[in-house]
Amino acid sequence: MPRSAALASVICVAAFPAQVDAQQQAVASWVSFDAPVGLEMRTTRGLAPVLSAATGGTWRADALGNLVLRKGAGVPKRVVACAVDKPGFAVTQITKEGMLRLHRVGNVSHALWDQAHEGQQLEVLTARGAVPAVSAIANGHFAQQHRRDSLVVTADELWVDVGASSAAEVAALGIALLDPVQRRLAAWSYGEYVAGAAAGQRAGCAAVVTAAQSTPSQGETMFVVSVQGAFGWPGLGGVLAKTPDFHADQVTLLMNGRSDRVQRHVRSVPGVNAAVLRAGGLDSVRIAAPAVRHAGTLVESIAANEAAWLLDQAAQGAGVSLPPTPTWVSVPVRRRASAAMDPVVRSDVYGATMTQLARLADLPATPTHEWRVREAIMAQLPSWARAQAAVDSVGNLIVSAGPARDTVVFMAHMDEVGFHVASIARDGTVSLATRGGAVHSAWEGQPAVLHLPRGTNGEADTVAGVFVPRDSARVRQMRTVTAWFGMDSAQLVARGVRVGQGVTSPKVSVRLAGARFTGRSMDDRAGSTALLMAVTRIDPATLPHAVLFVWSVQEEGGLVGAQVAAQRYGATTSRIYSIDTFVSSETPLESPHFAFVRLGDGPVLRAIENGSISPPAVREQVRTAARSAGIPLQTGLTQGGTDGTAFTFYGAPNTGLSWPGRYSHTPAEVLDLRDVERLAALIAAVALQR
Template identity: 55%
Template sequence: MHRSVRRSLRVALITAAGCAVTTPLVAQSAPATSADAATPESVARWITLAAPPSGEAHALDALRGVLPGWTRDNMGNLVKRVGRGSPRRMIACAMDVPAFVVSGITEQGYIRLHRTGVAAHPLWDQFHEAHQLRILTARGEVTGVVAIANGHFARQHRGDTTVVGVDQLWVDVGASTKAQAEAQGISLLDPVVASRPVWTYAGYASGPAAGARASCAAVASAGAAAAASSQPGETIYVLSSQRSFGWVGLAAVLARSGKLDALTLLDEGKAAGSAAMLPVARLGQTKRAVTRVIASTGLDSVRVITPAVRFAGSMVESVAAADVRALLQEAARAGGLASAPALLAPALDTAKATASARLPRRDAYGAIEKTFMTIADLPGVPGHEWRVREAITALLPAWAKSRAVVDSAGNLIVAAGPERDSIAFIAHMDEVSFEVESISRDGTVRLARRGGVVPSAWEGQPAALHFDRVGASEAAPSLRGVFVPRDSARVKAPSVSTAWFGVDSATLVAQGVRVGDAVTGYKRASRLGGTRLTGRGSDDRTGSTALLHAVQRIDPNTLTHKVLFVWSVREEGGLNGAGAFGANHGRSLQRIYSVDTFVSSDTPLEDKAFAYAPLGQGFVLRGLDDGAISPPAERQRVLSAARAQGIPVQQGTTHGSTDGSAIAPYGAPNVGLSWPGRYSHTPGEVLDLRDVDALVKIITALATAAR
């Protein structure tokens, strides 16, 4: 899926007249050193800095601690001047990355977007679907997630084949009204950027504009190392603003800098083999204005250096440590430094650090949220659920932990109560995801989809391969990489899903990678506004959480009948764990309660004539889906229990099926107990804690009801 790439820098001499002479410059650097181990991490921190066009101050504030002596001008550029006299030279890069601004807030509380800057990739807008964003408000950052059609509603969206653009992006911030969104501090024109992890793999730093950020890291590091006496003449180092709008920030510095003898621009990354011609028009949309400003400095040429990158322009653009070292050498050479400087790294984003430390909730839902956050981010590819199973077991109360068993299929089962009138509650531990299907010689991994994956939601995103436990020990917990993006696309969904982990097949095999290994995307559950959360695997870690909290509320000594609490495996794509449980226990059950998501049309992208259950209005009695219809008497049993205890309840029908469908043939009626969820089978699933609390209460009520 990707070609072998020669690591190189591209150097161009761009004349003020607009013609260019270019030559590729292979990185003739020293062999890799121990410092290279830290290089990808340092550059990855640069990549995660928020610098939307005209909002570069967010990144510059984060850089303040590592760049003393730099000044910020009224255009948002960061500038450092070293030395005096001749020759006079300038070394510059651009900090901003194409982003979005808030263009509107709907009456339902959704945020609409307008792009700032030209998209760096034909799938740039689509890459944001089902993923978290950072809205940079005057009061701080607000987390949102971009809406995407529910995976279970694929048949209703079969005709939606065109690539998604910015006009199709709706941002969910956990609000139900415009006033609630505004109460979070969101206003028109607030910058909006992707929320990305510090992501490295196999010597690469990865993320949006990785090459451009590596260039700025080199410029900043050279500027920090420079001293007035270290080289003759004056050197001006510039981290410029608004490249996305014609390099206006750099033009402003040039216009006020007087005569220059040399201008070196460390620019964005380019894929090896891309077009070499770099006319002045690439320096901006206002070609004549930029040309005029360059000419006013006395220059007749500009030296442009571009690092080689993989997956250019995508959300997983990747730059290698060796190319970063070469950039450092070029920045040093341009500034007259005797040697390449040490690479500076900004501190980790304080807002993200605060989010990871997550303050306890002040409402009644803190315990439920804590449990969900504990298990949601664990990988649970069908057939590889052991991490989730161990985490749930650890959270069981003492009485349940002492009785917990794991059957031959891998299901976790807790039984309590006397041997009569048995009922079971079942939630599943696995999630839609991938397994390794084959490995190409260059290391590209073809992936088999497990469950109803929405493939476009993973394309061009961070990937993680998870090793299973071997014997009594555990192999390395994961191997980082990326889901390979298409270079271009006519349709929304890729026909195949592939991943790359930075090395060839021989190295992958030597590291223990085998066909059948589990692969997921990067996972980070987060709070939205109010009582809402977003996280991959809400289907069915939310159900698993509800079942766990119900067990915690039950005194087994008071039960008048047998109750089995089951956390199943391999639900996605076959209900396999439930089938095994049914074969062993189904004939003795009076009824089965399937605890799973109710895929709701409470989204901006669905027809609310079907499956409409608003978030925040209670658990859902899932009366009908593609695999089962619950008997009227059983539905009435649930409704009566809810009304007797004042538990908010909704009823509905939706797509999909539950574990109970594999158990019902053994004679136990299947009743679905759910919570309304948005954006099913994608990384952006959304839930409301109020609904989960209601679900816990109804499970507890039904489990303890006298028979």
């Protein structure tokens, strides 16, 4: 059972002058740093030697995890402080089915904070390390059943899936009650911005420590990285109260980001308990809060100039002078391993299947932009299939084999749900058109990636940005989806951005407990992988009839590739098998009255769907092939349509050969690798049937 191995913290930095580039990376490291409120000491204590080496002073960690450095001597006595924690969730229940329930820890200011964690990759921060997880969300294919679920999601509606099937399996992962839970995502840099939860507040900590490299020319300064800011800053209060030889004359607090910059002396500070001032014998403090975009969200964004302003404020409060080009202090960022790179899970019994699936799953491919996936599949085909492979006029990849009679088609699709650029406003706001049944709430307030054509301007083929969250909301779904990439329209056009290009969120697939696996676009990279694995199992000389293995384009929202293939091959096709997801109701958010199949219990004969039904005789052929090969087979009805529907109008019955999946059309899709392996074996068995 894989342990807590987590996804690589990749900091995406735009092209800026060296000093700004270094600043952005340093701020991003602080935004990525793990310091869950109340348990900051797990990580902050380890920072003391790192900060000491970087600043030339001795940082000390107290019992709560506060970090304190004193520099200089005499009077005046100054304090410059930031709060390093940020709000999150804690595990409050572990169900007998192996699901986790949560409660929020720390106050949040944005109505969409809880909802932004639904349908996303999360991680549980256990005493042994981070354990990957996902937050359940209603299946995108079951929108009709959830049409009355209109209100914004709250913490009480979050269910966390770690891939376990029992409370005992959860315990084996090291997960316990009260363990912190957070979004599994490193800081996200775009344009001149760094984005992430509490980005403005964490930039303040970067500024405090960077200013601490200098020594005050007069008096003494105490630099404090405080814990438990979410609870009113008791960490700072404790530091002030337990330092009897230090009577502060002036305290500067670098606060969380606001919509507008704030700098003033105040007698009371919202969010700071009055006892903190009493502990320090203070009647007022000086506060500095940066202006940020999307304050209080997971994509709170602070610009380079605001971070630089914070550093100036920290220096003024500390009574130090900065060099012309300050060297910003970074902190170590925990490495989060992906499914494709984790040597532990790659080497186990499901490692080969997982690695092959991850290679395809982590590639972007919105409709009409499937070329990356097509090339990856082509490269992995066995030599005989690669020699037979052809790409048709719309981009379908087709491998033909066997004698020219009784053609049977197996078809999986390469594209995924996502968005296309619909228009670009003068300020750079990009309006998006939905491609496929993407669940909008699962993209709002998340990082965004715009995919450029290969080789545009000789630069990298992506532009980083964010899906713009609403400022406030009562209802779950937004009417329009927009993104912003830190540039105006002229700059975007200069980068090669055009209407029609694909936009997704970043994705890194990851292994959950046992054989469970999560990543966006399992629909239908899992089907594409199973079809690829089946082709490698087949000796084309043993096929008793013609077989077409097809990886189609533009399935999401139109079955475009399938229609082109059906026009060419439909009349001569005796049967078509759609290799696609079976959207299972085996989740805590769905009714089990239909579409209920279990993950891990084998592939699914998708007998009925919205657009077609397979004949009983064809179903029996599949069951016979499964029995002969010793493959467990489930049968069911689900919602949605598949490529094979296009062939039914030419007289070819459509039968779905599927893998069961949860949380369809969202970033949290989950499957079981055993089902993918058995599906590949089933496809091969059916292809060889006479």
